[in-house]
Amino acid sequence: MLSAKAKTQFGNFLFVAPYMFVFAWLLVWPLMSGMGLSLFKADLFGGATFVGLENYGRLMSDPVFLQAVGNTFLFVLLCVPPLAIIPLILALLLNRSTRTAAFFRGVFFSSSVLSVTIVTLIWRMVLIPDGGFFANILAVFGLPPIPFFSDPGIVMGSMAIITVWWCLGLPMMLYLSALQQVPQDIYEAAALDNSRWWTTLTRITLPSISRTVVLVVIMQCVLQFQLFGQPQLITQGGPNGASRPIVLFIFEVGFRRWDIGYAAAASQILFAIILLVTLGQYLITRKRTGDA
Amino acid sequence: MSALDIRNVTKAYGPTTVLDDISLTAESNEFIAFLGPSGCGKTTLLRMIAGLETVDSGQIHIGGQRIDELAPGERGVAIVFQHYALYPHMTIRENMAFGLKNIKTSKTEIDARIGEAARILEIEAFLDKKPGQLSGGQKQRVAIGRAIVKKPDIFLFDEPLSNLDAALRMRTRLELAQLRRRLKATMILVTHDQVEAMTLADRIVVIHGRKIQQVGTPMEIYGRPANRFVASFVGSPPMNFLPVTISGAKAVATLSDGTALTTDIANLPESASWELGLRPEHVRVSDTGVSAKVEFVERLGERTLIYARLSDGTAITAEDVGLSRLTMGDEVHLSIDAQAAHLFDADGRGYHAETA
Numbered sequence: 001m002l003s004a005k006a007k008t009q010f011g012n013f014l015f016v017a018p019y020m021f022v023f024a025w026l027l028v029w030p031l032m033s034g035m036g037l038s039l040f041k042a043d044l045f046g047g048a049t050f051v052g053l054e055n056y057g058r059l060m061s062d063p064v065f066l067q068a069v070g071n072t073f074l075f076v077l078l079c080v081p082p083l084a085i086i087p088l089i090l091a092l093l094l095n096r097s098t099r100t101a102a103f104f105r106g107v108f109f110s111s112s113v114l115s116v117t118i119v120t121l122i123w124r125m126v127l128i129p130d131g132g133f134f135a136n137i138l139a140v141f142g143l144p145p146i147p148f149f150s151d152p153g154i155v156m157g158s159m160a161i162i163t164v165w166w167c168l169g170l171p172m173m174l175y176l177s178a179l180q181q182v183p184q185d186i187y188e189a190a191a192l193d194n195s196r197w198w199t200t201l202t203r204i205t206l207p208s209i210s211r212t213v214v215l216v217v218i219m220q221c222v223l224q225f226q227l228f229g230q231p232q233l234i235t236q237g238g239p240n241g242a243s244r245p246i247v248l249f250i251f252e253v254g255f256r257r258w259d260i261g262y263a264a265a266a267s268q269i270l271f272a273i274i275l276l277v278t279l280g281q282y283l284i285t286r287k288r289t290g291d292a
Numbered sequence: 293m294s295a296l297d298i299r300n301v302t303k304a305y306g307p308t309t310v311l312d313d314i315s316l317t318a319e320s321n322e323f324i325a326f327l328g329p330s331g332c333g334k335t336t337l338l339r340m341i342a343g344l345e346t347v348d349s350g351q352i353h354i355g356g357q358r359i360d361e362l363a364p365g366e367r368g369v370a371i372v373f374q375h376y377a378l379y380p381h382m383t384i385r386e387n388m389a390f391g392l393k394n395i396k397t398s399k400t401e402i403d404a405r406i407g408e409a410a411r412i413l414e415i416e417a418f419l420d421k422k423p424g425q426l427s428g429g430q431k432q433r434v435a436i437g438r439a440i441v442k443k444p445d446i447f448l449f450d451e452p453l454s455n456l457d458a459a460l461r462m463r464t465r466l467e468l469a470q471l472r473r474r475l476k477a478t479m480i481l482v483t484h485d486q487v488e489a490m491t492l493a494d495r496i497v498v499i500h501g502r503k504i505q506q507v508g509t510p511m512e513i514y515g516r517p518a519n520r521f522v523a524s525f526v527g528s529p530p531m532n533f534l535p536v537t538i539s540g541a542k543a544v545a546t547l548s549d550g551t552a553l554t555t556d557i558a559n560l561p562e563s564a565s566w567e568l569g570l571r572p573e574h575v576r577v578s579d580t581g582v583s584a585k586v587e588f589v590e591r592l593g594e595r596t597l598i599y600a601r602l603s604d605g606t607a608i609t610a611e612d613v614g615l616s617r618l619t620m621g622d623e624v625h626l627s628i629d630a631q632a633a634h635l636f637d638a639d640g641r642g643y644h645a646e647t648a
Contacts, residue, residue: 036355058584072346153496169643183377185375185385186375186377186378186379186380187376188342188344188364188371188377189371189373189379189438190363190379191343191344191363191365192342192343192344192365192369192371192391192396193365193369193390193391193394193442194363194365194366195365195391195394196390196394197372199394203379203382203390204379207379207381207382208380208381210381225550246343
């Protein structure tokens with residue numbers, strides 16, 4: 001017989017059951033089945049043999065995959081710091097109630113609403129060496145065009161520039177809303193405490209929004225590890241695989257070569273990387289900020 | 293030389309003038325209270341002294357030096373904010389040291405000043421805690437401590453007690469009075485609470501309708517209100533106002549029911565109409581006097597407030613002894629102490645007995 005307490009607990013569970021059902025169906029189940037799939041040699045059109053960890057072994061010695069991992073880390077390193085800092089600067093400049101500020105908030109956020117297709121079209125026109133906007137400017141000064149998409153040493157930088165331009169709207173909005181939460185009288189107290197702008201920024205503003213900085217960095221890491229659309233549409237991973245990130249590798253293996261067991265294994269590794277990086281950041285920042 | 297000298301200061305927000313041609317001086321070590329209803333501009337005036345609001349016209353001088361064009365930190369003032377405005381991510385010690393570090397005070401001096409302030413305010417035990425771990429009253433002390441360590445020429449308090457519960461407010465009020473005696477500094481307190489103003493201040497500045505209504509000691513404000521607004525705003529329950537007609541050299545005020553009251557007020561000018569101002573404590577329930585009907589009874593323990601109506605329907609508040617047996621609907625007689633009455637002319641200007 002159920003005790004009264006157990007009965008109430010079951011009743012409480014009913015309230016969260018609809019969410020838990022959808023969560024399990026659309027997130028937990030695919031995650032688990034993906035993990036299962038990674039242990040098979042499987043073809044997209046049927047036929048699967050259990051191979052244990054063989055797919056993971058193959059990945060570890062696959063130069064194309066290892067290059068994709070390296071590319072992805074390089075990309076995250078190139079674009080997450082600017083995506084944490086530039087929106088912060090914009091937010092600090094635009095955190096006022098003038099019409100001009102409102103206009104520029106709109107301008108800087110507007111890029112975020114564009115789809116990746118449009119973003120890449122725009123930036124192809126800007127960066128392409130053959131008569132692109134940037135090349136034309138360089139030509140005015142008699143300089144040769146920069147091969148933004150065809151030099152293996154530059155191409156990931158180009159992807160990062162495009163991504164920063166595309167993604168800075170949301171972090172800016174997060175920073176703005178965090179800045180709005182800081183009580184105005186703290187700034188007034190700081191003004192009476194002879195605090196110059198740099199001191200106010202580093203001792204008052206940044207500590208007050210530190211949680212949002214952590215949130216933005218973690219969120220951008222999670223997002224940017226999943227880079228896919230920009231290189232897929234502009235370079236197809238070239239030149240020489242220099243712009244192929246992990247997700248593009250997974251896409252090619254799974255949907256061009258139909259080797260979905262292998263693709264599933266690569267997905268698990270990407271999942272593990274994102275999980276570790278995020279957890280690491282969370283633990284480090286939590287320790288530093290203490291109980292505050 | 294006065295500690296604070298406000299000269300013809302005006303402030304407007306767009307088309308709305310909030311303070312119009314305000315002039316005021318405060319002496320060294322004086323405790324001044326700005327008293328007025330919400331939205332009268334008293335906090336704006338305080339913030340203008342602190343430099344948190346600009347001055348549209350006029351000047352402010354502190355210790356003989358013009359300061360209204362200086363940055364807030366350079367004016368030699370410290371402000372205790374209504375909501376404390378402590379830096380939440382810093383410890384109490386860091387909160388207090390922040391302003392001193394910014395002006396490059398030596399470490400030993402900072403430690404000495406914080407130690408001294410913490411001892412006075414009894415906050416030594418939580419110097420290394422953060423504001424979030426303190427109660428409202430403790431935060432209040434820290435906010436005061438942060439002002440003390442700066443050794444300002446003038447302390448500014450912006451409704452410092454309004455966030456505290458009633459018991460704590462009374463205790464903090466006493467402590468503020470003691471602190472004031474100990475610090476020997478010029479202090480300005482903004483409040484809408486007349487009890488705070490009456491108990492703490494040497495002089496009260498009553499502000500209303502963009503103007504200073506009256507400046508005076510608490511007893512002057514209470515006993516000789518300059519006009520009808522001051523008379524009605526200060527005192528709880530508020531003063532009674534009864535329409536009267538005036539005659540004679542020592543004015544005889546005649547109520548609408550014909551009762552004649554001989555006041556001690558002489559040399560009245562001409563006025564289209566007159567009102568008699570009577571504090572409830574000067575209208576007492578007795579066996580003889582003006583008859584009235586009790587409408588409501590408030591028993592406060594040590595006294596009883598009687599809200600009544602005269603025969604012509606004029607509302608009047610009277611006092612009775614604590615053990616009053618009166619109830620609603622009773623017919624009573626009120627004896628009026630006409631010697632303590634005030635008179636207000638058609639423009640609201642107040643006239644008082646010479647000796648009051």
